[in-house]
Amino acid sequence: MSELTHLDDQGRAHMVDVSGKEATARVATARGRLTCASATLDAVRKGKAPKGAVISTAEIAGIMAAKRTADLIPLCHPLALSKVSVTIAPDDDLPGFAVKAEVRTTGPTGVEMEALTAVSTACLTLFDMLKAIDRTMEISGIRVVSKTGGKSGDWGAVA
Amino acid sequence: MSELTHLDDQGRAHMVDVSGKEATARVATARGRLTCASATLDAVRKGKAPKGAVISTAEIAGIMAAKRTADLIPLCHPLALSKVSVTIAPDDDLPGFAVKAEVRTTGPTGVEMEALTAVSTACLTLFDMLKAIDRTMEISGIRVVSKTGGKSGDWGAVA
Amino acid sequence: MSELTHLDDQGRAHMVDVSGKEATARVATARGRLTCASATLDAVRKGKAPKGAVISTAEIAGIMAAKRTADLIPLCHPLALSKVSVTIAPDDDLPGFAVKAEVRTTGPTGVEMEALTAVSTACLTLFDMLKAIDRTMEISGIRVVSKTGGKSGDWGAVA
Amino acid sequence: MSELTHLDDQGRAHMVDVSGKEATARVATARGRLTCASATLDAVRKGKAPKGAVISTAEIAGIMAAKRTADLIPLCHPLALSKVSVTIAPDDDLPGFAVKAEVRTTGPTGVEMEALTAVSTACLTLFDMLKAIDRTMEISGIRVVSKTGGKSGDWGAVA
Amino acid sequence: MSELTHLDDQGRAHMVDVSGKEATARVATARGRLTCASATLDAVRKGKAPKGAVISTAEIAGIMAAKRTADLIPLCHPLALSKVSVTIAPDDDLPGFAVKAEVRTTGPTGVEMEALTAVSTACLTLFDMLKAIDRTMEISGIRVVSKTGGKSGDWGAVA
Amino acid sequence: MSELTHLDDQGRAHMVDVSGKEATARVATARGRLTCASATLDAVRKGKAPKGAVISTAEIAGIMAAKRTADLIPLCHPLALSKVSVTIAPDDDLPGFAVKAEVRTTGPTGVEMEALTAVSTACLTLFDMLKAIDRTMEISGIRVVSKTGGKSGDWGAVA
Numbered sequence: 016m017s018e019l020t021h022l023d024d025q026g027r028a029h030m031v032d033v034s035g036k037e038a039t040a041r042v043a044t045a046r047g048r049l050t051c052a053s054a055t056l057d058a059v060r061k062g063k064a065p066k067g068a069v070i071s072t073a074e075i076a077g078i079m080a081a082k083r084t085a086d087l088i089p090l091c092h093p094l095a096l097s098k099v100s101v102t103i104a105p106d107d108d109l110p111g112f113a114v115k116a117e118v119r120t121t122g123p124t125g126v127e128m129e130a131l132t133a134v135s136t137a138c139l140t141l142f143d144m145l146k147a148i149d150r151t152m153e154i155s156g157i158r159v160v161s162k163t164g165g166k167s168g169d170w171g172a173v174a
Numbered sequence: 175m176s177e178l179t180h181l182d183d184q185g186r187a188h189m190v191d192v193s194g195k196e197a198t199a200r201v202a203t204a205r206g207r208l209t210c211a212s213a214t215l216d217a218v219r220k221g222k223a224p225k226g227a228v229i230s231t232a233e234i235a236g237i238m239a240a241k242r243t244a245d246l247i248p249l250c251h252p253l254a255l256s257k258v259s260v261t262i263a264p265d266d267d268l269p270g271f272a273v274k275a276e277v278r279t280t281g282p283t284g285v286e287m288e289a290l291t292a293v294s295t296a297c298l299t300l301f302d303m304l305k306a307i308d309r310t311m312e313i314s315g316i317r318v319v320s321k322t323g324g325k326s327g328d329w330g331a332v333a
Numbered sequence: 334m335s336e337l338t339h340l341d342d343q344g345r346a347h348m349v350d351v352s353g354k355e356a357t358a359r360v361a362t363a364r365g366r367l368t369c370a371s372a373t374l375d376a377v378r379k380g381k382a383p384k385g386a387v388i389s390t391a392e393i394a395g396i397m398a399a400k401r402t403a404d405l406i407p408l409c410h411p412l413a414l415s416k417v418s419v420t421i422a423p424d425d426d427l428p429g430f431a432v433k434a435e436v437r438t439t440g441p442t443g444v445e446m447e448a449l450t451a452v453s454t455a456c457l458t459l460f461d462m463l464k465a466i467d468r469t470m471e472i473s474g475i476r477v478v479s480k481t482g483g484k485s486g487d488w489g490a491v492a
Numbered sequence: 493m494s495e496l497t498h499l500d501d502q503g504r505a506h507m508v509d510v511s512g513k514e515a516t517a518r519v520a521t522a523r524g525r526l527t528c529a530s531a532t533l534d535a536v537r538k539g540k541a542p543k544g545a546v547i548s549t550a551e552i553a554g555i556m557a558a559k560r561t562a563d564l565i566p567l568c569h570p571l572a573l574s575k576v577s578v579t580i581a582p583d584d585d586l587p588g589f590a591v592k593a594e595v596r597t598t599g600p601t602g603v604e605m606e607a608l609t610a611v612s613t614a615c616l617t618l619f620d621m622l623k624a625i626d627r628t629m630e631i632s633g634i635r636v637v638s639k640t641g642g643k644s645g646d647w648g649a650v651a
Numbered sequence: 652m653s654e655l656t657h658l659d660d661q662g663r664a665h666m667v668d669v670s671g672k673e674a675t676a677r678v679a680t681a682r683g684r685l686t687c688a689s690a691t692l693d694a695v696r697k698g699k700a701p702k703g704a705v706i707s708t709a710e711i712a713g714i715m716a717a718k719r720t721a722d723l724i725p726l727c728h729p730l731a732l733s734k735v736s737v738t739i740a741p742d743d744d745l746p747g748f749a750v751k752a753e754v755r756t757t758g759p760t761g762v763e764m765e766a767l768t769a770v771s772t773a774c775l776t777l778f779d780m781l782k783a784i785d786r787t788m789e790i791s792g793i794r795v796v797s798k799t800g801g802k803s804g805d806w807g808a809v810a
Numbered sequence: 811m812s813e814l815t816h817l818d819d820q821g822r823a824h825m826v827d828v829s830g831k832e833a834t835a836r837v838a839t840a841r842g843r844l845t846c847a848s849a850t851l852d853a854v855r856k857g858k859a860p861k862g863a864v865i866s867t868a869e870i871a872g873i874m875a876a877k878r879t880a881d882l883i884p885l886c887h888p889l890a891l892s893k894v895s896v897t898i899a900p901d902d903d904l905p906g907f908a909v910k911a912e913v914r915t916t917g918p919t920g921v922e923m924e925a926l927t928a929v930s931t932a933c934l935t936l937f938d939m940l941k942a943i944d945r946t947m948e949i950s951g952i953r954v955v956s957k958t959g960g961k962s963g964d965w966g967a968v969a
Contacts, residue, residue: 018217019228021303023895028231028303028866030873032893034835034914040352047313058177068187069178071346071548075407076248078348079556082403082411085877087242087295088302089235089870093877093890095411097441098350100341119352123892128302135294135313136246143247143287144180144187146318150329154206154294155314159305170309182577187548189555191575193517193596199670230664230866234725237666238874241721241729244559248552252559252572254729256759257668259659278670282574336535337546339621346549346621358829365631376495387496389707389823390505393884394566396825397715400880400888401564405613406620407553413888415918416827418818437829446620453612453631454564461565461605462498462505464636468647472524472612473632477623488627500736505707507714509734511676511755562718566711570718570731600733654853655864657939664867664939683949694814705814708823712884719882723931724938725871764938771930771949772882779883779923780816780823782954786965790842790930791950795941806945 021090030090036123041164043118045130047157049138050111055149060105069144070103070112077101077137081118081129094122094129101133103141111152112141127159180249189249195282200323202277204289206316208297209270214308219264228303229262229271236260236296240277240288253281253288260292262300270311271300286318339408348408354441359482361436363448365475367456368429373467378423387462388421388430395419395455399436399447412440412447419451421459429470430459445477498567507567513600518641520595522607524634526615527588532626537582546621547580547589554578554614558595558606571599571606578610580618588629589618604636657726666726672759677800679754681766683793685774686747691785696741705780706739706748713737713773717754720768730758730765737769739777747788748777763795816885825885831918836959838913840925842952844933845906850944855900864939865898865907872896872932876913876924889917889924896928898936906947907936922954 023029059069078099085093098119106113116133118126138154145152161171182188218228237258244252257278265272275292277285297313304311320330341347377387396417403411416437424431434451436444456472463470479489500506536546555576562570575596583590593610595603615631622629638648659665695705714735721729734755742749752769754762774790781788797807818824854864873894880888893914901908911928913921933949940947956966 018307019303020306021231022227026227027895027897028227028870028873029895030891030893032914034892034916068181068185068548071545072180072187072248072552075346075549075552076246078346079404079407080246083246086874087235087239087246088299089231089874090299091302092892095413095440095890096348097352097410098348100345100347102345119350121352122890127305128298131298131301131313135298138316139287139290139294140247140249142290143250144178146286147179148177150318152317153314154290154316155312157297157313158311159309186577186579187552187555188577189573189575191596193574193598227866230863231870234664234867234870237664238722238725245556248556251574254572254731254758255666256670256728257666259663259665261663278668280670281572336625337621338624339549340545344545346545386499386503386505386707389704390498390566390711393708393711393823394564396823397881397884398564405553405557405560405564406617407549408617409620413890413917414825415829415887416825418822418824420822437827439829445623446616449616449619449631453616456634457605457608457612458565458567460608461568462496464604465497466495468636470635471632472608472634473630475615475631476629477627504736504738505711505714506736507732507734509755511733511757563715566715569733572731599731654943655939656942657867658863662863664863704817704821704823708816708884712882716882723871723875723878723882724935725867726935727938763941764934767934767937767949771934774952775923775926775930776883776885778926779886780814782922783815786954788953789950790926790952791948793933793949794947795945 028090033092033123038122039164040121041125043125043127043130043159044161045116045134046160047114047134047138048109048111049141049152049154050109051149051152053110055145056105056110058148073137073140074101074103076140077116077133080136081133084129084132088128091128092124094120096120101137103137114138125162125165127162131157187249192251192282197281198323199280200284202284202286202289202318203320204275204293204318206273206293206297207268207270208300208311208313209268210308210311212269214304215264215269217307232296232299233260233262235299236275236292239295240292243288243291247287250287251283253279255279260296262296273297284321284324286321290316346408351410351441356440357482358439359443361443361445361448361477362479363434363452364478365432365452365456366427366429367459367470367472368427369467369470371428373463374423374428376466391455391458392419392421394458395434395451398454399451402447402450406446409446410442412438414438419455421455432456443480443483445480449475505567510569510600515599516641517598518602520602520604520607520636521638522593522611523637524591524611524615525586525588526618526629526631527586528622528626528629530587532622533582533587535625550580550614550617551578553617554593554610557613558610561606561609565605568605569601571597573597578614580614591615602639602642604639608634664726669728669759674758675800676757677761679761679763679766679795680797681752681770682796683750683770683774684745684747685777685788685790686745687785687788689746691781692741692746694784709773709776710737710739712776713752713769716772717765717769720765724764727764728760730756732756737773739773750774761798761801763798767793823885828887828918833917834959835916836920838920838922838925838954839956840911840929841955842909842929842933843904843906844936844947844949845904846944846947848905850940851900851905853943868932868935869896869898871935872911872928875931876928879924879927883923886923887919889915891915896932898932909933920957920960922957926952
């Protein structure tokens with residue numbers, strides 16, 4: 016048998032059985048970033064265009080994508096999410112945008128994939144809105160930074 | 175007026191008008207990577223589990239996500255894609271997986287977002303299938319590496 | 334802090350946390366109407382075309398849309414609906430069609446949005462099927478008429 | 493045969509054949525409104541919560557819904573939209589919010605349903621974000637106000 | 652290289668490149684059937700329940716599924732369909748229901764998969780509505796019966 | 811009143827009320843098959859193309875479709891699935907491919923439709939990948955073979 020839980024004993028991909036797992040409160044937080052030219056950050060922050068529209072569009076896209084996670088990731092279980100928030104902060108040091116998502120559920124599996132999907136889609140949306148003025152952008156640092164609930168217990172990466 | 179094309183003259187987000195743009199053949203290529211522990215890469219490559227199942231599931235997820243791009247990215251135009259391919263290669267030097275997507279269309283807008291969405295979703299799918307054995311994974315380096323067709327002409331980043 | 338629950342303390346849109354709310358039986362009923370020319374109503378009711386096809390198509394569309402509510406409304410929580418019914422009645426007094434939807438769930442949040450989305454989509458479907466013969470149609474009166482379950486208690490508008 | 497184009501000669505619902513229709517530039521504009529208590533409008537406009545978040549979330553939801561029209565309305569043809577914009581304006585005279593959507597395509601059918609779906613979903617999203625503070629809201633006046641392109645020629649309702 | 656067009660020269664699944672193929676008018680017709688007990692057929696045809704609701708719901712489901720084909724079948728190209736019709740006829744000889752779908756497009760690839768998906772989903776919907784009274788139902792005979800347009804020319808199976 | 815549970819007392823289609831039903835562990839298994847020419851089976855099994863790519867793509871498509879069941883089948887309740895597996899085996903005796911799906915949930919309704927939708931979509935995906943080399947394929951034998959949990963008790967067809 017494989018040590019990879021998403022493969023059965025013949026190496027076939029399947030959605031793992033969680034019917035014996037208890038529904039508990041679970042939280043996951045993920046982070047990521049879009050790096051861009053300083054001038055791009057300035058266009059969003061200091062230009063005539065209010066930063067709100069770019070950032071709030073990407074935040075909304077991230078929230079909506081969290082709800083589509085099981086549609087996108089083949090072996091993810093569909094879950095009734097109880098909270099999703101996505102926060103995007105311009106950051107001169109990158110330069111770029113720091114993205115953070117927090118997702119909560121009460122269910123038999125964790126919500127790391129929902130948090131990662133929210134961060135990833137928020138970054139893609141920023142990229143889409145800024146690509147006409149910047150060809151050098153890159154999405155990176157997408158990772159889980161903390162997780163609570165479930166059998167494996169609480170866990171926090173260096174956030 | 176904003177220099178950001180996705181905002182109108184009041185800074186409101188909108189889907190830009192491409193009705194005056196000619197439908198031309200367009201190609202975009204994007205890349206990204208999932209870094210993980212060497213042991214994780216070994217589990218996929220050398221273990222009892224055939225690497226095929228993990229990698230092919232993620233490639234399929236990337237292809238399907240490319241077709242959902244306009245559903246996920248608020249201001250993306252829906253497009254009839256004429257080709258999508260996603261290639262995932264294990265890489266000992268990372269260590270991790272190098273992901274590449276190529277998307278083609280004949281239409282009035284480019285397909286960078288479709289290629290980026292394919293790469294991003296393939297990385298998320300790898301993450302999902304490997305997260306039970308590795309908490310240190312990170313998705314990074316998601317960027318457009320080349321683009322042909324359209325008014326702005328051909329363009330290639332350092333691939 | 335805003336008194337608007339869908340905004341956090343910085344005015345940022347988010348999906349509110351319902352993880353502390355108890356799952357209770359909830360029902361919501363919504364109504365709305367499509368007004369049209371009398372001749373349009375006659376074409377549906379008295380013409381050769383059986384009224385069944387127009388009305389039943391719109392009822393089915395309303396039921397299916399209720400299940401898509403969390404996909405459409407950015408900050409709605411995904412919910413496992415336990416009942417959806419949509420009823421469309423031709424009405425000579427409008428003249429037009431009166432639409433009613435009832436939705437039930439056992440969950441931590443109410444189902445008003447699901448009922449409203451069902452009514453709204455049923456009206457849009459009627460509009461689509463009749464627009465070739467009537468340019469004067471209008472959708473109006475979409476509102477919640479009653480709601481039971483949840484912390485805020487039972488409530489009924491003038492139905 | 494029915495005079496209703498969406499029914500075949502046996503009264504059966506079907507998606508009408510547009511394969512013989514020429515692809516032409518088409519524009520449709522729709523309007524609608526959400527009426528609410530004056531205090532609700534004040535909470536959005538004058539309160540601590542920036543109006544941007546409520547209004548921009550609803551505008552984005554409307555744009556995204558326009559792209560989902562063929563998924564929601566059973567007999568609508570899928571179309572490659574070339575532009576979507578949604579504009580929401582607070583209006584003290586209603587009191588409430590006036591919503592307008594404009595959609596463009598180059599294709600064999602019109603985009604009235606896409607414009608109406610955008611308006612309808614934007615209204616539903618406003619409703620969702622404000623329902624905690626106002627039980628009296630109502631969505632109404634959803635209609636097509638102008639249409640250009642296609643065999644039936646240009647047409648404008650009293651906007 | 653594989654003779655299977657959906658695999659690249661390394662046996663990897665991909666969406667084949669159709670960017671060099673001409674957009675032509677294409678039609679595909681598919682058939683299938685749901686067999687059931689005679690008593691089930693009677694319940695739909697002769698009972699108090701009007702047959703319309705069962706059959707028209709399944710026809711609508713088939714039409715809507717045709718539009719979702721590229722979402723469901725991983726390597727299918729998204730297409731702008733120009734016509735979809737689904738016809739369900741009760742058949743005492745089976746006993747059961749005979750299902751037929753016709754799909755048209757003007758595009759670079761055929762629409763067999765759309766017609767097959769429509770038939771398949773219409774059969775599944777009949778199954779869903781009748782499963783409470785019949786455990787012996789079976790879906791079978793799903794196949795393409797004719798196809799016109801495209802490089803491979805016209806073709807008709809024994810319908 | 812109709813004996814068909816999906817119709818109300820006026821013969822109108824509706825999603826039946828399951829709010830009074832207890833959430834219990836439920837399992838459903840469905841089977842089906844794609845028959846093809848022997849040469850087609852050989853191309854998948856013995857040719858240069860590794861069989862893995864065709865079969866694993868269809869298995870993944872089946873798993874993903876199970877999660878979309880309530881989107882496709884109008885009166886199906888949305889459910890949080892706890893397990894989905896799809897197994898495809900080449901079979902020289904057919905000749906063709908035998909497809910089996912098992913779905914589990916803890917909920918108020920059964921998962922037969924999810925298992926049937928998984929089998930059906932896996933067959934459609936095989937058809938799509940093989941249609942370029944075989945015009946004689948047919949999907950058949952799609953049925954529920956066993957079911958446990960729920961009021962109607964355990965049940966097994968001849969598998």
